[in-house]
Amino acid sequence: MTWRALEDELKRWRDAGRTAELWWRDDDAATPSPSLKRLVELSRTSRIPLALAVIPLTAKDELFAGLRATVLMHGTDHVNRAGQKEKKTEFAAAEPQDAAVARIQAARARLERLAGDRFLPVLAPPWNRMRRDLVMRMPDCGLRGLSAYGARRAQEPAPGVREVNTHVDIIDWHGTRAFVGEAAALGALLSHLSAKLRNQADAGEPTGVLTHHAVHDAASWSFIERLFERTRARGAHWAEASALFPS
Numbered sequence: 001m002t003w004r005a006l007e008d009e010l011k012r013w014r015d016a017g018r019t020a021e022l023w024w025r026d027d028d029a030a031t032p033s034p035s036l037k038r039l040v041e042l043s044r045t046s047r048i049p050l051a052l053a054v055i056p057l058t059a060k061d062e063l064f065a066g067l068r069a070t071v072l073m074h075g076t077d078h079v080n081r082a083g084q085k086e087k088k089t090e091f092a093a094a095e096p097q098d099a100a101v102a103r104i105q106a107a108r109a110r111l112e113r114l115a116g117d118r119f120l121p122v123l124a125p126p127w128n129r130m131r132r133d134l135v136m137r138m139p140d141c142g143l144r145g146l147s148a149y150g151a152r153r154a155q156e157p158a159p160g161v162r163e164v165n166t167h168v169d170i171i172d173w174h175g176t177r178a179f180v181g182e183a184a185a186l187g188a189l190l191s192h193l194s195a196k197l198r199n200q201a202d203a204g205e206p207t208g209v210l211t212h213h214a215v216h217d218a219a220s221w222s223f224i225e226r227l228f229e230r231t232r233a234r235g236a237h238w239a240e241a242s243a244l245f246p247s
Contacts, residue, residue, distance in 0.1 A: 170223060
């Protein structure tokens with residue numbers, strides 16, 4: 001896939017009288033760093049709203065000093081508790097439900113205290129995996145939103161819980177652990193945009209771009225900078241996370 005293909009897709013949206021909606025989530029924030037500072041500055045200069053998924057139980061107080069981003073909850077401690085036959089997950093099948101709920105409640109309370117009015121009660125689980133029974137308990141934890149990866153199956157996976165996922169991960173986690181490449185990133189973006197325009201995916205779910213500032217290489221930064229510039233110039237709308245989830 002190419003930038004020209006993206007431009008053509010956005011033109012199809014405009015010709016149809018519709019606006020392509022996107023949003024941006026970045027994961028794994030816990031401490032201030034040069035890469036995080038660069039991320040926040042990019043959000044400011046590009047005027048693209050940033051939803052920063054912060055690890056509640058390891059987050060440092062200084063992370064929030066002057067932070068200009070919406071804060072989501074990235075699990076509780078980002079510890080892999082997966083059993084022998086499970087994929088990586090913070091919420092392993094063997095963990096008692098009440099124990100997991102108590103951990104989520106404590107983590108939420110700490111993150112809300114640290115982030116203040118920047119906190120949005122949305123859970124972005126590490127490795128994008130969350131047990132179904134715990135999704136049903138999210139309102140008990142004061143959480144009103146869920147953000148994972150891939151096209152959502154339902155707008156509300158549980159009563160009172162809104163799901164808005166990401167669909168484009170720019171990191172090649174199973175290979176180089178660096179930028180996945182323009183063709184792959186643009187391909188994932190175009191796949192979701194095209195499916196929505198053709199009513200083959202939930203048209204109400206904005207296309208989510210997922211980044212991980214701590215592992216960005218030069219190509220990763222270059223891609224997202226170019227993506228923000230190209231999409232804004234061609235009529236796409238980048239949504240605030242607060243507009244996507246119920247208050």
